Amino acid sequence: MAQEHTHIISTIVENKPGVLYTVSNLFRRRSFNIDNISVGPTEDAESARMTIMVKGDDRTIEQVVKQLNKLIDVLKVTRLDPENIVTRELALIKVNALNTKARSDIINYADIFRARVVDVSPESLMMEITGTPDKIDAFIGLMKPFGVKEVARTGITALSRGAKSIKVDE
Numbered sequence: 001m002a003q004e005h006t007h008i009i010s011t012i013v014e015n016k017p018g019v020l021y022t023v024s025n026l027f028r029r030r031s032f033n034i035d036n037i038s039v040g041p042t043e044d045a046e047s048a049r050m051t052i053m054v055k056g057d058d059r060t061i062e063q064v065v066k067q068l069n070k071l072i073d074v075l076k077v078t079r080l081d082p083e084n085i086v087t088r089e090l091a092l093i094k095v096n097a098l099n100t101k102a103r104s105d106i107i108n109y110a111d112i113f114r115a116r117v118v119d120v121s122p123e124s125l126m127m128e129i130t131g132t133p134d135k136i137d138a139f140i141g142l143m144k145p146f147g148v149k150e151v152a153r154t155g156i157t158a159l160s161r162g163a164k165s166i167k168v169d170e
Contacts, residue, residue: 003057004055004056004057005055005056005057006035006053006054006055006082007053007054007055007056007061007079008051008052008053008079008080008082008085008087008156008158009050009051009052009053009054009061009064009065009068009077009078009079009080010049010050010051010052010077010078010080010158010159010166011023011049011050011051011052011068011074011076011077011078012042012047012048012049012050012074012075012076012077012166013047013048013049013050013073013074013075014046014047014048014073014075015041015042015045015046015047015048016073018073019048019073019074020037020039020050022071022073023050023052023068023071023073023074024037026064026067026068026071027052027054027064030063030064030067032054032056032060032064033054033055034052034053034054035053035054035055036052036053036153036155036156037050037051037052037053037155038050038051038154038155038156038157039051040157047075049157049166051155051156051157051158053155053156061079065077065079076166078166080158080160081160084160084161084162085158085159085160085161086158086159086161087132087133087156087157087158088130088131088132088156088157088158089130089131089132089133089136089153089154089155089156089157090128090129090130090153090154091128091129091130091136091139091140091151091152091153091154092118092126092127092128092150092151092152093115093126093127093129093139093140093143093148093150093151094119094124094125094126094148094149094150094151095124095125095126095127095143095146095147095148095149096123096124096146096147096148096149097123097124097125097146098123102146103125105146106125106127106143106146107125109139109142109143110125110127110129113129113131113135113138113139113142114129114130114131115127115128115129115139116128116129124149127139133156136153
Protein backbone atom coordinates (compact mmCIF):
# COMPACT_ATOMS: atom_id res chain seq x y z
CA MET A 1 0.00 0.00 0.00
CA ALA A 2 1.31 3.46 -0.91
CA GLN A 3 2.33 5.67 1.99
CA GLU A 4 0.19 8.71 2.75
CA HIS A 5 1.79 12.01 3.62
CA THR A 6 0.86 15.66 3.63
CA HIS A 7 0.79 17.57 0.36
CA ILE A 8 0.39 21.30 -0.16
CA ILE A 9 -1.36 22.34 -3.35
CA SER A 10 -1.29 25.98 -4.44
CA THR A 11 -4.11 26.86 -6.81
CA ILE A 12 -4.74 30.12 -8.63
CA VAL A 13 -8.47 30.50 -9.26
CA GLU A 14 -10.85 33.14 -10.54
CA ASN A 15 -11.75 35.52 -7.72
CA LYS A 16 -15.53 35.14 -7.84
CA PRO A 17 -18.38 33.61 -5.83
CA GLY A 18 -18.81 29.84 -5.86
CA VAL A 19 -15.22 28.86 -6.69
CA LEU A 20 -14.40 27.67 -3.16
CA TYR A 21 -17.55 25.53 -3.22
CA THR A 22 -16.60 24.02 -6.59
CA VAL A 23 -13.07 23.16 -5.47
CA SER A 24 -14.11 21.77 -2.07
CA ASN A 25 -16.90 19.76 -3.76
CA LEU A 26 -14.29 18.06 -5.95
CA PHE A 27 -12.50 16.88 -2.80
CA ARG A 28 -15.81 15.73 -1.29
CA ARG A 29 -16.70 13.72 -4.41
CA ARG A 30 -13.33 11.95 -4.23
CA SER A 31 -13.84 11.26 -0.47
CA PHE A 32 -10.87 13.40 0.53
CA ASN A 33 -10.62 15.38 3.70
CA ILE A 34 -9.06 18.81 3.27
CA ASP A 35 -6.79 19.17 6.31
CA ASN A 36 -6.80 22.91 5.85
CA ILE A 37 -7.47 25.52 3.25
CA SER A 38 -6.82 29.23 3.05
CA VAL A 39 -8.03 31.53 0.31
CA GLY A 40 -7.23 35.14 -0.45
CA PRO A 41 -6.79 37.54 -3.35
CA THR A 42 -3.47 37.63 -5.20
CA GLU A 43 -1.55 40.60 -6.60
CA ASP A 44 -4.15 40.54 -9.40
CA ALA A 45 -7.66 41.38 -8.11
CA GLU A 46 -9.17 39.04 -10.72
CA SER A 47 -7.58 35.95 -9.15
CA ALA A 48 -7.28 34.32 -5.74
CA ARG A 49 -4.80 31.83 -4.30
CA MET A 50 -6.05 28.70 -2.55
CA THR A 51 -3.51 26.91 -0.41
CA ILE A 52 -4.84 23.41 0.24
CA MET A 53 -3.25 20.92 2.62
CA VAL A 54 -4.35 17.31 2.15
CA LYS A 55 -3.05 13.85 3.10
CA GLY A 56 -2.73 11.10 0.53
CA ASP A 57 -0.33 9.00 -1.49
CA ASP A 58 1.45 10.50 -4.50
CA ARG A 59 -0.71 8.73 -7.07
CA THR A 60 -3.97 9.89 -5.51
CA ILE A 61 -2.76 13.48 -5.16
CA GLU A 62 -1.72 13.41 -8.84
CA GLN A 63 -5.30 12.51 -9.72
CA VAL A 64 -6.64 15.35 -7.56
CA VAL A 65 -4.31 17.83 -9.31
CA LYS A 66 -5.52 16.57 -12.73
CA GLN A 67 -9.15 16.94 -11.63
CA LEU A 68 -8.50 20.46 -10.28
CA ASN A 69 -6.94 21.44 -13.61
CA LYS A 70 -10.18 20.43 -15.38
CA LEU A 71 -12.30 22.90 -13.39
CA ILE A 72 -13.23 25.99 -15.41
CA ASP A 73 -12.57 28.51 -12.62
CA VAL A 74 -9.13 27.02 -11.82
CA LEU A 75 -6.39 28.88 -13.66
CA LYS A 76 -3.27 27.07 -12.39
CA VAL A 77 -2.49 24.21 -10.00
CA THR A 78 0.92 23.47 -8.48
CA ARG A 79 2.05 20.90 -5.93
CA LEU A 80 4.50 22.73 -3.71
CA ASP A 81 7.82 21.09 -2.84
CA PRO A 82 7.83 20.85 0.97
CA GLU A 83 11.62 21.29 0.98
CA ASN A 84 11.46 24.59 -0.90
CA ILE A 85 8.56 26.59 0.54
CA VAL A 86 7.80 29.06 3.30
CA THR A 87 4.61 28.29 5.22
CA ARG A 88 2.87 30.42 7.82
CA GLU A 89 -0.28 30.25 9.86
CA LEU A 90 -1.88 32.72 12.25
CA ALA A 91 -3.67 31.76 15.46
CA LEU A 92 -5.55 33.59 18.17
CA ILE A 93 -5.38 31.79 21.52
CA LYS A 94 -7.40 32.77 24.59
CA VAL A 95 -5.98 31.45 27.87
CA ASN A 96 -7.11 31.63 31.50
CA ALA A 97 -4.95 34.07 33.49
CA LEU A 98 -6.52 34.02 36.92
CA ASN A 99 -3.60 35.39 38.94
CA THR A 100 -0.50 37.55 38.59
CA LYS A 101 1.93 34.60 38.42
CA ALA A 102 -0.02 32.86 35.65
CA ARG A 103 -0.33 36.15 33.73
CA SER A 104 3.42 36.75 34.04
CA ASP A 105 4.30 33.18 32.96
CA ILE A 106 1.97 33.38 29.95
CA ILE A 107 3.47 36.70 28.85
CA ASN A 108 7.02 35.27 29.21
CA TYR A 109 6.11 32.25 27.06
CA ALA A 110 4.46 34.56 24.53
CA ASP A 111 7.69 36.60 24.31
CA ILE A 112 9.76 33.45 23.71
CA PHE A 113 7.43 32.38 20.88
CA ARG A 114 7.17 35.95 19.52
CA ALA A 115 3.44 35.96 20.17
CA ARG A 116 1.69 39.25 20.90
CA VAL A 117 -0.86 39.87 23.63
CA VAL A 118 -3.83 41.38 21.78
CA ASP A 119 -6.50 41.37 24.50
CA VAL A 120 -6.45 41.47 28.29
CA SER A 121 -9.37 40.85 30.64
CA PRO A 122 -9.45 40.22 34.40
CA GLU A 123 -9.64 36.43 33.81
CA SER A 124 -7.85 35.86 30.50
CA LEU A 125 -5.24 36.86 27.94
CA MET A 126 -5.52 36.52 24.19
CA MET A 127 -2.38 36.07 22.10
CA GLU A 128 -1.75 36.31 18.38
CA ILE A 129 0.97 34.01 17.05
CA THR A 130 2.27 33.54 13.53
CA GLY A 131 4.53 30.75 12.36
CA THR A 132 4.62 27.19 11.16
CA PRO A 133 1.85 24.84 12.29
CA ASP A 134 4.41 23.02 14.49
CA LYS A 135 5.34 26.26 16.26
CA ILE A 136 1.68 27.07 16.89
CA ASP A 137 1.00 23.52 18.14
CA ALA A 138 3.97 23.80 20.53
CA PHE A 139 2.73 27.14 21.88
CA ILE A 140 -0.80 25.79 22.39
CA GLY A 141 0.69 22.77 24.20
CA LEU A 142 2.57 25.12 26.51
CA MET A 143 -0.65 27.05 27.23
CA LYS A 144 -2.74 23.97 28.10
CA PRO A 145 -1.78 23.90 31.81
CA PHE A 146 -3.17 27.43 32.17
CA GLY A 147 -6.46 26.43 30.57
CA VAL A 148 -6.95 27.17 26.88
CA LYS A 149 -10.42 28.74 26.52
CA GLU A 150 -10.52 29.19 22.72
CA VAL A 151 -8.35 28.76 19.65
CA ALA A 152 -8.95 30.15 16.15
CA ARG A 153 -6.47 29.23 13.40
CA THR A 154 -6.31 30.53 9.84
CA GLY A 155 -4.81 27.46 8.20
CA ILE A 156 -1.50 27.59 6.38
CA THR A 157 -0.56 29.74 3.49
CA ALA A 158 2.58 29.02 1.47
CA LEU A 159 4.83 30.30 -1.29
CA SER A 160 7.82 28.75 -3.04
CA ARG A 161 11.21 30.08 -1.99
CA GLY A 162 13.36 32.13 -4.34
CA ALA A 163 12.52 33.81 -7.63
CA LYS A 164 10.11 31.12 -8.84
CA SER A 165 6.46 32.18 -8.68
CA ILE A 166 3.16 30.61 -9.59
CA LYS A 167 1.46 32.83 -12.13
CA VAL A 168 -1.30 32.11 -14.61
CA ASP A 169 0.70 33.27 -17.63
CA GLU A 170 3.77 31.11 -16.89
